[in-house]
Amino acid sequence: MSSRLGGASEQVLTLETMAAARRADLQVVVLMGERLGPVWVHAPCRVVRIVDAPSRRGFADGTLAGHPERGP
Numbered sequence: 001m002s003s004r005l006g007g008a009s010e011q012v013l014t015l016e017t018m019a020a021a022r023r024a025d026l027q028v029v030v031l032m033g034e035r036l037g038p039v040w041v042h043a044p045c046r047v048v049r050i051v052d053a054p055s056r057r058g059f060a061d062g063t064l065a066g067h068p069e070r071g072p
Contacts, residue, residue, distance in 0.1 A: 024059040026050060043067045 014035040021028045024047050032043040045061035063070040 024050060029064070030061060041068055043069070 016033040016035070018031045018033075019028055020030075024030075026047055026049075028047045030045045030047065032045065034041045034043070044064040044066050046064055047059045048062045049060035051058045051060075
């Protein structure tokens with residue numbers, strides 16, 4: 001999945017998402033990537049919670065080694 005954010009006069013931020021499965025499920029590994037110009041930042045995560053309610057659907061993820069927001 002890919003999406004682009006930015007206007008005509010702004011730099012474009014491209015977001016890419018790859019997953020080890022077609023659907024989010026517990027323990028599935030997800031690799032999110034952000035590109036700003038020629039620079040890519042990869043953010044590996046693992047699905048740790050699933051939300052599947054009548055009014056909302058989604059997942060929560062935990063960071064893995066190599067994620068830019070991972071703590072010490």
